[in-house]
Amino acid sequence: MIISHDLGTTGDKATLVDAMGRVMAAVTARYDTDFGPRGKAEQDPAAWWLAVCSATRDLLGSVPDAAGKVEGVSF
DSSP states (O other): OEEEEEEOSSEEEEEEEOTTSOEEEEEEEEOOOEEOGGGOEEOOHHHHHHHHHHHHHHHHHHSTTOGGGOOEEEO
16 A cells, blocks of 8 residues: 655645555645735645644545555655
8 A cells, every 4th residue: 555645735635545546535734825915825835734733644544454554655
């Protein structure tokens, strides 16, 4: 299995895929974006890390025995 994380504008979209390419689970852990003057947009890297940890826990918790079968993680 592979865990894939996509850190986007609104959150970490995480997917757990099996060896045949089937999506076993997908979750989104949201975080805030601070939009300021003149088009400024900022995010807290600590929020990214918390979202990755939360999404990973949710994925592994939703598929029995998945934790022992993960062979890779991508970002």
